[in-house]
Amino acid sequence: MPTRIAEKLLLQRQRHLKWRALDPLEMILMVLCGLLLLGFSATVTFDIVTREIGHPWLWLQEVTQTFFIYAIFVGASVATRRNDHLYLTAIAEALHGTPRLVAEIVIRLVVLGVACCLIYFGYINFLRGFTSFRMPSMTPIASLYAAIPIAGVLIALFTIEQLVNGCRNGFDHPEPREEAGATTPPIGSPPERRPQ
Amino acid sequence: MTAPWILALMTVIFLALGYLGVPVAFSLMTGVFIGAAFTDVTFPAIVQKIFDGMDSEALLAIPFFLLVGELMSSANVVSRITNLSLALVGHIRGGLSQVVTVFSMFFSEMSGSTTADVAVISRALGGPMKREGYAPPFIAAIIASASTIAALVPPSITAVVYGAVGNVSIAGLFMAGVVPGFMIGFGLMIYSYFFGPTGMQRPRAPFRDVARAFKDASLSLMIPIILLGGIMTGWFTPTEAGVVAAIWILAVVIPALNRPHLKLLPYDFCLAGMIFSLPLITIGAANAFGWLLAYLRGAIMIAEWITKLAGNDPHVIMLLMVLLFTIIGDFIEPVPTIIIFMPLVNALTTAGDINPVHMGVVLIATLAFGLITPPYGLVLLMASKFVGVRFSQALRAALPIYVVFFGTIAFAIYFPKVVLWLPKQVIPESVGCFKNPSGAGYICP
Numbered sequence: 001m002p003t004r005i006a007e008k009l010l011l012q013r014q015r016h017l018k019w020r021a022l023d024p025l026e027m028i029l030m031v032l033c034g035l036l037l038l039g040f041s042a043t044v045t046f047d048i049v050t051r052e053i054g055h056p057w058l059w060l061q062e063v064t065q066t067f068f069i070y071a072i073f074v075g076a077s078v079a080t081r082r083n084d085h086l087y088l089t090a091i092a093e094a095l096h097g098t099p100r101l102v103a104e105i106v107i108r109l110v111v112l113g114v115a116c117c118l119i120y121f122g123y124i125n126f127l128r129g130f131t132s133f134r135m136p137s138m139t140p141i142a143s144l145y146a147a148i149p150i151a152g153v154l155i156a157l158f159t160i161e162q163l164v165n166g167c168r169n170g171f172d173h174p175e176p177r178e179e180a181g182a183t184t185p186p187i188g189s190p191p192e193r194r195p196q
Numbered sequence: 197m198t199a200p201w202i203l204a205l206m207t208v209i210f211l212a213l214g215y216l217g218v219p220v221a222f223s224l225m226t227g228v229f230i231g232a233a234f235t236d237v238t239f240p241a242i243v244q245k246i247f248d249g250m251d252s253e254a255l256l257a258i259p260f261f262l263l264v265g266e267l268m269s270s271a272n273v274v275s276r277i278t279n280l281s282l283a284l285v286g287h288i289r290g291g292l293s294q295v296v297t298v299f300s301m302f303f304s305e306m307s308g309s310t311t312a313d314v315a316v317i318s319r320a321l322g323g324p325m326k327r328e329g330y331a332p333p334f335i336a337a338i339i340a341s342a343s344t345i346a347a348l349v350p351p352s353i354t355a356v357v358y359g360a361v362g363n364v365s366i367a368g369l370f371m372a373g374v375v376p377g378f379m380i381g382f383g384l385m386i387y388s389y390f391f392g393p394t395g396m397q398r399p400r401a402p403f404r405d406v407a408r409a410f411k412d413a414s415l416s417l418m419i420p421i422i423l424l425g426g427i428m429t430g431w432f433t434p435t436e437a438g439v440v441a442a443i444w445i446l447a448v449v450i451p452a453l454n455r456p457h458l459k460l461l462p463y464d465f466c467l468a469g470m471i472f473s474l475p476l477i478t479i480g481a482a483n484a485f486g487w488l489l490a491y492l493r494g495a496i497m498i499a500e501w502i503t504k505l506a507g508n509d510p511h512v513i514m515l516l517m518v519l520l521f522t523i524i525g526d527f528i529e530p531v532p533t534i535i536i537f538m539p540l541v542n543a544l545t546t547a548g549d550i551n552p553v554h555m556g557v558v559l560i561a562t563l564a565f566g567l568i569t570p571p572y573g574l575v576l577l578m579a580s581k582f583v584g585v586r587f588s589q590a591l592r593a594a595l596p597i598y599v600v601f602f603g604t605i606a607f608a609i610y611f612p613k614v615v616l617w618l619p620k621q622v623i624p625e626s627v628g629c630f631k632n633p634s635g636a637g638y639i640c641p
Contacts (some may be wrong), residue, residue, distance in 0.1 A: 005463045033469030034462060037259060044256065044439045048432070065251070071259070072250050072480075075473025076221070085219030086474050086529070088572060092217035103216060110218050114225045121243040128240070144251075148243060 011082045016169040017162045018081070029078035029154070036071035040064045058136050065134075066144060073147040077154035080111065081161070096172055104171040108163045115156035122148030197234045199492040206231035206488065211527060220532060221474075224481035228488055237491065242484050249483025249535065250476050253435065254360030259472035260438025261351045264419065265307035266468045267445040270461075272454040273416040274320050276409075277302050283401040283409040290388035291395025292325045293338045297384045300342035301349075302413075304377070305420035306441075308351035310567055313343035314575050318582030328396045332585040333593035338392070340568045340579035340590070341384055341597045347530065347564035348377035351423050354530050354563065356434060357479060358556050361538050366434045367427045368553040368626025369560070371619035376561045376608045383600035391596065415449045428622045475531055482535035495539035503547050510548035514555065514609045517544060518562045525566020529574060533563060551641070553619060553627045554612045561608055565601040568594050 009030040010023055043064040050057045079085050092103035126149060129142030197205075210227035214220055225246065232242050268274075281298040288294045299321065300313055307313055317339045325335045347354045350370035359366030401409075410417075422441050426432035432440060450457055489495055498520075506512035524533050534541075545555045567575040570591055580590035608615050619627045620640060629640040 030466045034466030037469035072473045072476045075470045076477040088214035114222045121239045124240045
């Protein structure tokens with residue numbers, strides 16, 4: 001079962017833009033997303049429970065915030081490799097040949113530029129973060145800001161991967177039909193029962 | 197370079213890159229970085245604003261509501277809710293178009309996401325509608341229109357973002373969204389009855405079948421009760437209600453309805469953990485964009501234009517805001533729109549002495565309408581893709597349905613007492629009421 005989940009976590013779409021060497025990284029980041037979500041779900045639950053029994057653990061909110069912020073940046077990084085980000089519309093995908101190549105390269109260069117800004121200016125913020133502290137643990141806020149340059153590095157890495165492979169193999173590849181999602185039985189049919 | 201030119205440059209860069217195919221978050225960030233280069237704002241300050249946009253406790257509700265939506269799909273509840281909707285309204289003229297609307301009214305109260313709704317409804321009812329002879333453009337139009345209900349009724353993610361960014365009560369927005377949300381639902385049912393295809397004639401389901409359908413769907417129908425009940429009684433914040441709903445699905449619904457799926461739960465968590473980051477990173481980028489817009493006095497400039505035209509008349513201010521948000525909503529998604537223009541919304545809410553919850557609901561309804569209007573009606577685009585019909589055809593079929601939205605938005609503007617009635621009864625503080633110091637009850641502005 002874990003193997004099956006691991007296979008499902010690795011997106012096979014746009015395989016021609018990916019290096020196999022980075023597949024384990026995508027899988028690790030996806031697992032990390034799940035663990036972080038599980039982590040802050042658990043801390044919010046404990047927060048409710050400890051508050052209701054009259055013994056609130058204040059540090060739980062700090063842990064929740066840490067998991068939440070890291071989950072956003074890790075998720076945004078891995079979404080870059082999977083091309084899962086939110087798009088207005090992709091005119092580039094309607095193009096073919098040289099115009100498509102140029103548009104796709106421009107898109108990746110823009111993302112790469114933003115990633116470099118996140119790395120450099122995020123690092124400056126990280127260094128400044130050692131002078132501010134989070135309550136009640138008095139941990140430097142740099143512990144949170146570190147997520148920004150880390151995400152910048154990952155986004156830059158995945159963008160370079162797509163640029164290199166796109167220039168080498170072309171961006172315009174027919175995609176295999178996506179695996180059909182959960183199928184719905186015909187309407188009016190009885191819902192599936194749990195085996196007795 | 198003067199402030200209006202910088203703002204124009206930022207906007208053009210954002211739209212040009214966004215429509216080329218750069219992810220929304222990155223096109224927003226590029227616009228902000230380039231705009232900031234012409235001001236005295238430093239780049240680390242921009243990165244800080246991106247971070248601040250995400251660092252909000254209220255936004256924690258988003259991953260939980262998305263997790264609830266993901267787990268609901270895994271819990272095998274779609275067919276149960278479809279059967280329930282069919283038993284309730286399948287016999288009414290319009291047939292499956294009525295079922296689509298009622299299904300959306302149920303499912304919206306669990307998912308909170310228009311895009312999740314459109315995907316689920318298209319998959320569940322798109323095929324059967326085609327087989328029964330409904331025209332594909334109409335199928336796409338009715339599914340897309342019904343899916344917009346999710347933007348208004350609790351646990352609407354749009355309302356969570358609006359509340360978190362605008363410092364407006366999220367619980368108040370949830371409650372106030374119920375009336376316009378159901379107005380759209382019932383409006384679509386009336387439209388389907390009088391103007392839609394007749395559909396296949398079905399006999400009215402006997403009471404026993406309706407009761408059985410309710411019983412089959414009862415575990416999943418507990419989710420809106422947990423969400424609304426927890427928030428209305430003040431037991432939970434919206435974020436905590438999301439956690440409790442997720443625990444309910446994990447501990448009760450999935451084991452009862454789809455036990456084999458328990459082994460695949462780690463996959464659901466990993467996927468939901470990645471998916472929730474997508475709107476959040478966009479929120480961070482939009483926050484920096486909105487902050488720079490406010491810094492360059494863009495919000496004040498637009499607010500001055502609007503108040504020059506409208507004076508302090510709240511109705512005219514709201515009508516102009518609806519017009520502005522309809523135009524913006526045609527190009528940008530609701531979440532970045534809300535964040536970018538929140539300084540403007542706040543300025544005009546104060547100028548017109550409008551209740552912030554009332555303004556919020558009207559604007560959210562407008563942005564929901566923007567999801568089915570050209571050129572970038574995201575939900576209509578998705579529905580036409582799922583149904584397999586050209587966007588232009590789906591758009592033509594959707595045009596007459598716009599009447600339902602015009603009616604709802606106009607009603608929400610001119611009848612604030614009706615819209616705010618529910619939050620006033622349930623959570624009076626959420627709409628600015630305060631406890632009467634000399635006795636029982638509340639004093640409401």
